[in-house]
Amino acid sequence: xxxxxxxxxxxxxxxxxxxxxxxxxxxxxxxxxxxxxxxxxxxxxxxxxxxxxxxxxxxxxxxxxxxxxxxxxxxxxxxxxxxxxxxxxxxxxxxxxxxxxxxxxxxxxxxxxxxxxxxxxxxxxxxxxxxxxxxxxxxxxxxxxxxxxxxxxxxxxxxxxxxxxxxxxxxxxxxxxxxxxxxxxxxxxxxxxxxxx
Amino acid sequence: xxxxxxxxxxxxxxxxxxxxxxxxxxxxxxxxxxxxxxxxxxxxxxxxxxxxxxxxxxxxxxxxxxxxxxx
Numbered sequence: 001x002x003x004x005x006x007x008x009x010x011x012x013x014x015x016x017x018x019x020x021x022x023x024x025x026x027x028x029x030x031x032x033x034x035x036x037x038x039x040x041x042x043x044x045x046x047x048x049x050x051x052x053x054x055x056x057x058x059x060x061x062x063x064x065x066x067x068x069x070x071x072x073x074x075x076x077x078x079x080x081x082x083x084x085x086x087x088x089x090x091x092x093x094x095x096x097x098x099x100x101x102x103x104x105x106x107x108x109x110x111x112x113x114x115x116x117x118x119x120x121x122x123x124x125x126x127x128x129x130x131x132x133x134x135x136x137x138x139x140x141x142x143x144x145x146x147x148x149x150x151x152x153x154x155x156x157x158x159x160x161x162x163x164x165x166x167x168x169x170x171x172x173x174x175x176x177x178x179x180x181x182x183x184x185x186x187x188x189x190x191x192x193x194x195x196x197x
Numbered sequence: 198x199x200x201x202x203x204x205x206x207x208x209x210x211x212x213x214x215x216x217x218x219x220x221x222x223x224x225x226x227x228x229x230x231x232x233x234x235x236x237x238x239x240x241x242x243x244x245x246x247x248x249x250x251x252x253x254x255x256x257x258x259x260x261x262x263x264x265x266x267x268x
Contacts (some may be wrong), residue, residue, distance in 0.1 A: 062259075118257035119244075123256065126241035148243030 012049045015039050016060050022100045024098040028057060028106050054111035061103075061110075061117040068096060076128035082142060082191075085132040086154065086184045089125060093158070094176040101162045101175075126151050142191050154187055217262055226268050230259060 001009075018039035022030050025095040030055050050056035075088035093100050107118050129151050136142040142150070161168055161183065165175045200245055205260040225233065234253040238244055244252065 113255065116252055119252040120256050120259075122242060123238060127237075130241045146243070147241050148239070151241055152243055175246065 008049075011041065011045065015041065015046060015049055015056070016063055019056060019060050020064070020099060023057075023060070024102055027102060028109060032056070054114070057111060058114045058117070061114045064096070064099065065117045065121050068092060068100075068121055071095065072124050072128055076132075079128070079132055080134050080135075082132055083184065083188060085129060085181075087189065089129070089157075090176050090180045090184070091161075093172060094180070097162070097174050097176055101144055101165060104159050105163050122155070125155075129154070141193060143193055145191070150191060153190070157187055214262075217260075224262070227257075227263060230263065 015035065019035045022035050022038055026034075032046050033043050035056075036046050039046075046056065049058060071092045072089070075092055076085060079085040079088050103118055107115060109113075110118070126148075130147050133142060133147060133150055138143055161175050161179055169175050169178055217230055219225055219229075231250070231253055234256065235246065235249045237247060238249040238252055242249075254267075258267045
């Protein structure tokens, strides 16, 4: 790779990383000039790499989807029980908590393709969830309920706490660090069969 | 694909994964894959079928084995 190509890739990476941080802190409706200023590049340089702001959001979400998908694959492969899966799922979300929270809060404001990237992230989580929960249902340890309701109940509980972080964590501490254990225990109490039943 | 078990039939010469293979190891057709992915999304996330189809198409659009069908 030539020096010029390498510089180009580095600048693109810097813009994406800066946008990730700025969007996490301020939401997706931030002017591109703010991202340029924070990244220490000229405003025009942003458009040399991304023809539109929507394209920047889409590329950033693609990168995010790959990273979070990879983390989910790696961590879920060794999760043999639903407890282990939930704990690892939270580990992954916690790693990206500010951005993930912004994503679920503002999903409906995202450009078309970016919205589907969010759906792909959820599909990756649902895939690993379903593999584990189906085994548990077969073993008789989890109540027989439709997989999508089991997944959506977990996601709903988790997302409720994340989108209301100002009420649950007014001092801005991470939601998952504070409530993760309680969320897992409550969810398990809802879905597990009582022994001997 | 990162592990041998990810390749269809464990055959590393194949350029498609276990999720894109039929039980006999042959690659699914585009329509078969789209339908099975849509059904999987409905089963695991409960989305409306029309929305699930759009999600499935957008996921396939980014996969090397299927991207050519969207050009």
